[in-house]
Amino acid sequence: MRRRKIKKQIIRHDIRSEVTSVIAHQLKTPLVGIKSSLEVIVSGQLGEVLPTQKEYLRIALDEVERMVALVRDLLDAARIDQKELELKRQPTDLVKLVKEAIDNNMTFAKATNTEVSFAFDGKIPLVSADTAKIQQAINNIVDNAIRYEQRRGKVVIRLKMAGQKIIFSCQDNGIGIPNTEAKKIFSKFYRGRKAIELVPTGSGLGLYIARAIIEQSGGKVWFTSKPGQGSTFYFFLPVQLKNRNNR
């Protein structure tokens, strides 16, 4: 009886992932059409664009890019469910990826009055991972740290070596995560009550995808948190053994 129920749940889960995947693929083409049209207009190739018009066109372009990212996340989530997430491992420099993640989020951080700093101890060896996917995971964690700030935000990112592992941490002084939500925070589509109050929009996919990427890369992700005081998200990745000294 129980086995049949589980089988039914698996089938329903598979169908849902497949539907998500089909919808996401179908959304891509019209999004590319809108994105490309806006890019051509903004570039001025079709004639002069007034600064005020450009400002609105850029907003539209940013929103389309947000939708493209959401579609990518939905597809990644469906691939994770179907155990089809492909990782292309290569020597990856975490220091560089963290710096890029900070750069990518700098405008957002300034807009939300958040100070972001980065510290690392000595030389950080390369890890063997899918550079683009780890970048996505780091971005998701840093984005959350900035997004769920209260008043004046402070985000501190650290990298350190411990044995054969590189440990990443991202500490914020944001809203924190209550104990009752701790177990669900990495679940697909899950969003905490406070998080929804603060930022109503959000897919609840960022941490789900980040965990899958880190774990599939041989690492582990976890967090500590005090409600009202902030959270620290950690992950570790194993050091790449062959080319340890090539930085």
Next chain:
Amino acid sequence: MEKQPKILVIEDDKFLNKLYSDQLRREGFEVSMAISGDEGLSKVLNENPDLVILDIVLPHKNGFDILSEMKLHAHTKNIPVLIVTNLGQDADIKTGLELGAVGYLVKTDFSITKLGEEVRKYLVMKQKKFSHNEAAD
């Protein structure tokens, strides 16, 4: 006046086909368009384009089939093919490159304003390869 390179755009979404073709025309290329796999292959064989922009998911004949057939004909096997698709999985990229595509762009990840630059890059590479082969002969 110097003859402009001719680019064949094989893309089944008519809006995207128009966007890519208009962009290339604005950048001075001659452009031919096809909206199905059959039409695309027929134009490759008959029009002798300098470069082909090829989507993968196409009606009648998919992009990988077109690429494979192009490699069977002496007059089309050296035409550079730039795949422009929404299939961004590594396995798809690997298949495309193994079948002989010179480049692979994922539609959501690149800006259309860079399309002309990409095309010119591969045309220059083709020219260099051609000159190198001639010198070797």
